[in-house]
Amino acid sequence: MPTSGTKRPAAAALAVLTLVITAACGSSGGGETSPPSASAPRADVLAVKIDNVAAARPPTGLEEADIVYVEQVEAGLSRILAAYSSDVPSVIGPVRSARETDLELLRQFEKPTLAYSGAQSALRPSIEAAPLDALPPSKAPHAYFRGADRAAPHNLYLRPGKIPHAGTGVNAAEDLGLRFAAPPPGGTPVSGRTVSYPSARFTFTWSPDGDQWLVSMDGAPARTASGDRLAAATVVLQNVDVQDSRFRDRGGNTSPFSATVGSGSAAVLRDGKSYDVAWERNTAESATGFTTRDGEPMTFATGQVWIVLVPN
Numbered sequence: 001m002p003t004s005g006t007k008r009p010a011a012a013a014l015a016v017l018t019l020v021i022t023a024a025c026g027s028s029g030g031g032e033t034s035p036p037s038a039s040a041p042r043a044d045v046l047a048v049k050i051d052n053v054a055a056a057r058p059p060t061g062l063e064e065a066d067i068v069y070v071e072q073v074e075a076g077l078s079r080i081l082a083a084y085s086s087d088v089p090s091v092i093g094p095v096r097s098a099r100e101t102d103l104e105l106l107r108q109f110e111k112p113t114l115a116y117s118g119a120q121s122a123l124r125p126s127i128e129a130a131p132l133d134a135l136p137p138s139k140a141p142h143a144y145f146r147g148a149d150r151a152a153p154h155n156l157y158l159r160p161g162k163i164p165h166a167g168t169g170v171n172a173a174e175d176l177g178l179r180f181a182a183p184p185p186g187g188t189p190v191s192g193r194t195v196s197y198p199s200a201r202f203t204f205t206w207s208p209d210g211d212q213w214l215v216s217m218d219g220a221p222a223r224t225a226s227g228d229r230l231a232a233a234t235v236v237l238q239n240v241d242v243q244d245s246r247f248r249d250r251g252g253n254t255s256p257f258s259a260t261v262g263s264g265s266a267a268v269l270r271d272g273k274s275y276d277v278a279w280e281r282n283t284a285e286s287a288t289g290f291t292t293r294d295g296e297p298m299t300f301a302t303g304q305v306w307i308v309l310v311p312n
Contacts, residue, residue: 043085043175044168045112046160047132050080051096052217056154060225061089063304066172068232070308071101072242074253076198081105083112085172088165093157095144098123100245101258101309103130107284108176113165115143115158120247120255135163173305176287181299184292187273195237195308202308204235206272212303213269233303235269236290238279242311258309266290270301 043066050059062068065082073079081102082092098116103126106112113133127134137144143162147155160166174180192205192213204213212231215222222230238260245257263280268290277298281288290298 043170043172045109046084046165049116051094056094058223061092064089068306078200083172087167088160095156108287180302187275190274232306233301234305236307238266
């Protein structure tokens with residue numbers, strides 16, 4: 001977690017300048033961005049667990065996240081883990097509880113901050129032992145507030161400026177080594193794709209006018225707090241093994257764990273096409289790599305990336 005707000009503007013300017021120089025010197029004809037070196041500015045990731053059931057919609061600040069992870073939780077529902085670095089909105093939410101899957105996903109980043117409403121008592125030791133800065137309301141009560149527009153527990157919001165945590169100008173996706181560049185050859189034209197959990201559904205519909213994938217949840221258009229459509233430049237449908245964990249919610253439902261260390265298949269949606277790719281993450285400390293059938297790194301369209309963990 002940042003310790004000084006006074007150094008942020010300089011850090012952000014340096015980050016933007018470095019990315020421009022990197023793009024100019026280390027890119028191919030497609031505008032490919034090289035993965036960050038050890039000496040390059042690094043992302044300072046703020047991860048926020050966001051509620052997305054019907055009573056919690058629309059979310060606030062989700063459209064400014066660099067990466068939006070979607071995972072299955074208890075009772076077949078879904079939750080969102082949003083990763084911010086390049087830009088951080090003034091308010092984010094509604095904030096909900098952390099899961100074991102979040103801890104493994106966040107090992108890809110260097111000491112991220114995790115904002116969440118709480119966790120099962122059995123999971124708390126794992127959160128405290130994880131290489132992250134855990135930030136529930138009990139640790140930063142001044143940074144959270146309850147909104148008056150909806151009922152609890154769907155009305156808890158975070159003010160990142162109260163932590164303090166500001167944008168760095170470094171995209172969290174690029175920090176993982178994901179490359180924003182021209183699409184690879186091939187791909188299958190698609191108008192949309194749907195991912196279904198037992199009690200939740202996400203649909204991504206290609207919009208040629210906006211060059212983006214419009215997001216729908218449970219059959220309804222997903223919108224921001226200002227009324228705009230939620231949309232992604234790239235959507236990754238990552239097939240993973242989902243197994244029962246040792247944790248349960250208050251209703252006795254077992255919490256599923258989505259394994260993101262290992263390897264498997266995925267579909268990457270960008271520019272109105274679907275690309276069959278392979279994903280691999282050898283250790284919890286390493287980042288997930290996505291490669292095409294030719295063994296080349298998959299490239300992403302510039303903009304927000306959604307990574308949906310799809311049960312095998």
